[in-house]
Amino acid sequence: MSHPTATTAAHRVIYKFKSQATPDLIMLAPHGDALLRLLGREPAAKGIVEPAAMAAAMAAIEQAVLAAEAARAQAEREAEARGESLAPAEGVGLRQRMWPMVDMLRRAAAAEVPVVWGV
Secondary structure, X not given: OOOOOHHHHXXXXXXXXXXXXXXXXXXXXXXXXXXXXXXXXXXXXXXXXXXXXXXXXXXXXXXXXXXXXHHHHHHHHHHHHOXXXXXXXXXXXHHHHHHHHHHHXXXXXXXXXXXXXXO
């Protein structure tokens, strides 16, 4: 897997994840970069997740989602203890943002085909 140069990474706008088992999944670069970091990888212009690594990838995403939700719940409890209310979460949460990738990984694993990007 090749790693992009700073110039390449700065100009990349989207990731297009592909699998023979699913439709393509497109993510904006910041979200795709975050996804790859959740999987223990450095963001890269090209890459692959082999079927053997998919269970671990799905577990890593789920762990990150649970940690984000637990942190939000803790912040809400702390605000309530101070007699305040926490502002509503803005935007799309991690669970919603990562669900399409979990679904892609699940379906690709079942079909025993890889998920690739940048190829």
